[in-house]
Amino acid sequence: MTDDPRTDAHRLPRAVLWDMDGTLLDTEPLWTVAMEQFAEKLGIELTPELQSATMGNSSVDALTKVYEAARVPESGRDFDGDEAWMVQRVLAMFAEDLRWRPGALDALDLVARAEIPMVLVTNTIREVTDTMLDTLGRDRFVATVCGDEVEAGKPEPHIYRRAAQLVGEPIGECLAFEDSPVGAAATFAAGVRAIIVPSAVPVRPRATFTFRETLEGLTLDDLADAFGGR
Incomplete structure (x- = not known):
């Protein structure tokens, strides 16, 4: 390999876009x-x-699905109030029990050592994400994009397209990491290749997906293979 791994024959992505919940943190x-x-x-x-x-x-989207299951009429859906209610409960639990996913910290360090810019791309709202960044480390990421900062969150492609814009790279030059069917669908819709590490729900295979059981043992060769540089 050369001193700059991005110029090696098995080309690495020019940016890595990380999902947060279930991918980096066990939330x-x-x-x-x-x-x-x-x-x-x-x-x-x-x-x-x-x-x-x-x-x-x-x-x-999550609140809507629960409202529909409970047959709550649209006139009775208090999105702002119920979201605030959820946020308070989630933040209280995060303060007591916020854990890394296996191999996630080493994977972040691997990408950082290769000098590949990273963006955090999460459906979680900004208020909660900012708290989690205290654990993740804000300085690891050149930018963060949250679900309440785009027209529509995952599974729509907007959040990944916005991440590519913020890092200043074409979406096709990026590689994403995801764990859920919703997040994986967003990468596919946006046209970004992804490494999928399912956390709880199986993800449907697609040609642009590379599957791993864990982030443990991740190497730069793994990134190059998933990106399609070989």
Whole structure:
């Protein structure tokens, strides 16, 4: 390899776009608890099917699915109030039990050592993301994009297209990391190749996806292979 791995024969991506919940941080169990409490508040049970359907969603999409399951009429849906209710419960749990996904910290360090710019790309709202960045490390990322800062969150492609704009690279020169069907669908819609590390719900295979069981042992060769540089 040459001193700059981005010029090597097996070309690396020019930017790496990281999902947060379930990919870098093990937050999905905590979100599930909050969603269970919200469903109970509406008088229903968060079934496994409903829980899977809300995983990786933006706040609006997740709340909408629970509202619909509880048959709450549109006139009775208090998105702002219920989102604030959810945020307070989630932040309280994060303060007590926020954990890294296996291999995530080493994977971030690997990409940083290769001098590849990184962007955090999450459906989580800015208020919650800013708290999580205290654990992730703000200085690791050249930019962050949240679900409440784009026209529509994942599975729509807007959030990934915005991330590419912020890092100043064509979307096709980036590589994403995701864990959920919703996040994976967003990468596919945006036209960015992705390494998928499923956390709880299986992800449908696509030609642009490379699957791993964990981020542990990730290498630059793995990034090059997933990016299609070989």
